[in-house]
Amino acid sequence: MRECFDANYSDKRSTFSINADAFCNSNSIPVDFVDALYLGQNISSGFINNVAGNLNAENRIGAEFNYSIHYSYKPDSCSRYSKFEFFFSIQNRTHLDGRFSGDLFNLVFNGNKMFAGQTANFDNFNLNLLQYQQFQIGICSKIKAGGIRYGIGLSVLNGQQYQNILAKKAELYTSPDGEYINFNSDITYKQSNTSNTNLGSSNGAGFGVDAFAEKSFTIREELTEKIKFELKDIGMIWWNKSSRTAVADSLYHYDGISVNNILDPKNSAFSKLNSDSIFNKVVQSNPGKIASVLPGIIHFNSVTSYKTWQLSKGIRYMYDANYKLNVYLTGNYFITKRLMVSLGAAYGGYTVFSVNTGLGADLGSGFIVHLFSNNIEGFIIPQIALGQSVSVSIMKHF
Amino acid sequence: MYLTMTKPLFNSYFLFFLILTAFALSSCKKESDQPSWDVDILAPLISSSMTINNLVSDTLIKINPDSTVNLVYTSSLINYSADSLAQIRDTNLVSGFPIFSGTFPGGYQIVPLTPTVMNFQVSGVVLKKAILKTEFINIIMSNPIGCTLIFDYEVPGATLGGIPFRVFDSIPGNTRYSKTFSLAGYSLDLTGPGGTSSNTMSVSIVAYISKNVLKYTIPNTTALIDSNRIYNTQAEYVQGYLGQSTKNIGPQRSAFSLFKSIRSGILNFSKINITLDMDNSVGVDATINLLKISSINTKTGTTVNLICPSVINNSINVSRASQTGNPASPVDSTIKSVVINSSNSNISTQFFANLPNQLAYSLQVLVNPLGNISGDNDFIYSGHGINANLQVNIPLSALASNLVLADTLLLNLSNSKQIQKVNSGSLYLYLTNGLPFNAQVQIYTLNNINNKLTITDSLIQTPNNTILSANMAYIGNLWKVSSSVNSKLAIPLTKSKINNLVNAKKVIVLATFNTPAQNNFINIYSYYQLDFKLVADFNYNLSTKN
Numbered sequence: 001m002r003e004c005f006d007a008n009y010s011d012k013r014s015t016f017s018i019n020a021d022a023f024c025n026s027n028s029i030p031v032d033f034v035d036a037l038y039l040g041q042n043i044s045s046g047f048i049n050n051v052a053g054n055l056n057a058e059n060r061i062g063a064e065f066n067y068s069i070h071y072s073y074k075p076d077s078c079s080r081y082s083k084f085e086f087f088f089s090i091q092n093r094t095h096l097d098g099r100f101s102g103d104l105f106n107l108v109f110n111g112n113k114m115f116a117g118q119t120a121n122f123d124n125f126n127l128n129l130l131q132y133q134q135f136q137i138g139i140c141s142k143i144k145a146g147g148i149r150y151g152i153g154l155s156v157l158n159g160q161q162y163q164n165i166l167a168k169k170a171e172l173y174t175s176p177d178g179e180y181i182n183f184n185s186d187i188t189y190k191q192s193n194t195s196n197t198n199l200g201s202s203n204g205a206g207f208g209v210d211a212f213a214e215k216s217f218t219i220r221e222e223l224t225e226k227i228k229f230e231l232k233d234i235g236m237i238w239w240n241k242s243s244r245t246a247v248a249d250s251l252y253h254y255d256g257i258s259v260n261n262i263l264d265p266k267n268s269a270f271s272k273l274n275s276d277s278i279f280n281k282v283v284q285s286n287p288g289k290i291a292s293v294l295p296g297i298i299h300f301n302s303v304t305s306y307k308t309w310q311l312s313k314g315i316r317y318m319y320d321a322n323y324k325l326n327v328y329l330t331g332n333y334f335i336t337k338r339l340m341v342s343l344g345a346a347y348g349g350y351t352v353f354s355v356n357t358g359l360g361a362d363l364g365s366g367f368i369v370h371l372f373s374n375n376i377e378g379f380i381i382p383q384i385a386l387g388q389s390v391s392v393s394i395m396k397h398f
Numbered sequence: 399m400y401l402t403m404t405k406p407l408f409n410s411y412f413l414f415f416l417i418l419t420a421f422a423l424s425s426c427k428k429e430s431d432q433p434s435w436d437v438d439i440l441a442p443l444i445s446s447s448m449t450i451n452n453l454v455s456d457t458l459i460k461i462n463p464d465s466t467v468n469l470v471y472t473s474s475l476i477n478y479s480a481d482s483l484a485q486i487r488d489t490n491l492v493s494g495f496p497i498f499s500g501t502f503p504g505g506y507q508i509v510p511l512t513p514t515v516m517n518f519q520v521s522g523v524v525l526k527k528a529i530l531k532t533e534f535i536n537i538i539m540s541n542p543i544g545c546t547l548i549f550d551y552e553v554p555g556a557t558l559g560g561i562p563f564r565v566f567d568s569i570p571g572n573t574r575y576s577k578t579f580s581l582a583g584y585s586l587d588l589t590g591p592g593g594t595s596s597n598t599m600s601v602s603i604v605a606y607i608s609k610n611v612l613k614y615t616i617p618n619t620t621a622l623i624d625s626n627r628i629y630n631t632q633a634e635y636v637q638g639y640l641g642q643s644t645k646n647i648g649p650q651r652s653a654f655s656l657f658k659s660i661r662s663g664i665l666n667f668s669k670i671n672i673t674l675d676m677d678n679s680v681g682v683d684a685t686i687n688l689l690k691i692s693s694i695n696t697k698t699g700t701t702v703n704l705i706c707p708s709v710i711n712n713s714i715n716v717s718r719a720s721q722t723g724n725p726a727s728p729v730d731s732t733i734k735s736v737v738i739n740s741s742n743s744n745i746s747t748q749f750f751a752n753l754p755n756q757l758a759y760s761l762q763v764l765v766n767p768l769g770n771i772s773g774d775n776d777f778i779y780s781g782h783g784i785n786a787n788l789q790v791n792i793p794l795s796a797l798a799s800n801l802v803l804a805d806t807l808l809l810n811l812s813n814s815k816q817i818q819k820v821n822s823g824s825l826y827l828y829l830t831n832g833l834p835f836n837a838q839v840q841i842y843t844l845n846n847i848n849n850k851l852t853i854t855d856s857l858i859q860t861p862n863n864t865i866l867s868a869n870m871a872y873i874g875n876l877w878k879v880s881s882s883v884n885s886k887l888a889i890p891l892t893k894s895k896i897n898n899l900v901n902a903k904k905v906i907v908l909a910t911f912n913t914p915a916q917n918n919f920i921n922i923y924s925y926y927q928l929d930f931k932l933v934a935d936f937n938y939n940l941s942t943k944n
Contacts, residue, residue, distance in 0.1 A: 111440070
């Protein structure tokens, strides 16, 4: 969609853009619940129970917040590089994804009392948080009628923060009267240096590769088809030795902090009565380097253009990120040569069903703006919608 | 086909984007930094076990080979340091030593060897020997002539390793000499120059004209004035006759902590023994006369005097200690014990039935009641004295009836954010009692109201606030615990109770104990224990910053 006005400025050699996008999607948690968490609201029990009533056997959540500056340059036709376009970008990337059982949601938001005499099961709980800065340079070929256009971008990554929890097994049994709690776990928790997480903090380094290939076809007059295959964020980050890996692989029986002499609180274990002391009993934590794989994207897209209409359809998959295959269909309509609107629908990803819509405008003098949402339903019916997203881009051709 | 545009869209579209962005940002305004919600927690907080060791201070407990327990409590009645019997006060001695007149060469002795006697200021005692812990001697001499004098000052009776104390020094002409020397560790022979006197010490001095002077003329008869001051004397050991004296002790009170937590009720012990242990580690004979002992319960205002004709107002002679000759342990004390029990006194029926928290007593100690029968061989080693201790020994075999124990604990939960986030619920105390008594328990919160500490609430839900006694069985002629018994006590946490707990300055824990109703004394064994667990069952406001 960002390329929809490029034809208006085919004579311009440079393009500079500022871009930002954010989304938070789930297959079970409605938007207004996520908003309440984000906005720091006091969440009522009724609200929690409504959400809990709509949970699935496996629940997913994913969120991203990215912003970037992007510059591209097309050498003139006299240059030896006239067949190529070069680009450079700086991006700040934040990615969060997770999957969790309904029991875990209930334990966190309702407490463990509802599990008295039962086992709360959090098997396969997974949470990933990744923050990094991306410095990318790339090259792509110019569009040539009938030919294949291809491009590649190479990135150097600065790792800011990484957290990963994977619970192969996690069960919490609460005895009927609360006299003891058993926690059976096989959990691995990896985290980068937590004392240094500000924007730009360097706790690791890595690389990333983006690549694409596309081909356009003219089916008949004014009816064209462009197909594109794209790989994004193929890469890794190696986190430095200040990182830690914690493992909890045991059955822990907790029946209260043991106090030697209840009548002498100053000399007893009352001071140990905190969550840290319990955590330290369950978890073995070791410092050392760790590595993480970027949540890479495989994307196939096809755009059919006919007069003032475009129909974009495709499938997208993000691997190792609790993402389900996403299928989408979006129609673009150019109201004028300088104003375009879009509307579409999608299924999958972190959510179930979503409606996307957008607006693009060529403001003249080389300025182009785009405003797009993959989950417009999140703004209209946040009580039942499961996702919310927004993407903004301001571009200048010169 | 595109619609035609007559003017750029920049202004209107840009305005549209601005409005949209402003709307989006305003809708994202945060209410607080952290979201919060209420959760129902059911979790154990504390688990612990109590034996008799936790209920009574370790120092009061003696565990017997058969695991029965004795309460042992010692109260000091006399702690009489004998150092006061023979205190050597600061002593001054001023002597004049005549100086020859005439013209003398350098090195000529102008003051002949002149012994003089120094009398120590002691009263009522005849000291023959002392070993000093600390003492200082300040020697002050004035040289009345115009040239330097050399003097040799000696105290033959003060020796250290057999060498007398000696000062060899000089005094410039017409000047005053003043120097202080320590006599710590010196042994003093106080029998004087003839060896038959007492409380005395001889000092001798000779003086010369300095050898650096060719000759000097002393025109008139004059004298070398010597002023000695002996002060800050503390003896490690003294020997002699320490006199006949009487020391009155009391009437005075001492705290008696064995029953300090008991507020009311009846506590009968199967047996109580008191031993009055008297320890004389001084080389003097002593007579101790216990004039009166009373048990005082200040909570009830009741005083009970000990009735024991064989002890009260009956002089008890404790003969003198002897010297071992071993410097590491130089004294062999004389110990005398007198037993006070239920057969010769009212100790069980009245004296301790009063559940005293104080003891009052008065007594008299007479030193050397028969005079100087040791031939001036009384002795004192520093730190030794005459002591008398009252040792209470109670086998823990008791009958308790509505015995109310109370303890006050300081409390400060006002800064605890955790407890203030509890909305409602209960704390449950699960108890497994292996002790042979039941206890009705209540916890009261106290707060300052109108500058007066006032009970603001009771925490444990009634009427089910009783810890049930362990089951008992008659085993081998004794009542013993056969099995533990479970109880559950609830502490409701309403908002008002939480507020009272948070605002409380102190809490009073009040427990009313009863032994099982067999009307038999119940032995307490060291392995009897009470297990308990505190379980939280409450609604709690959780935030991501908790």
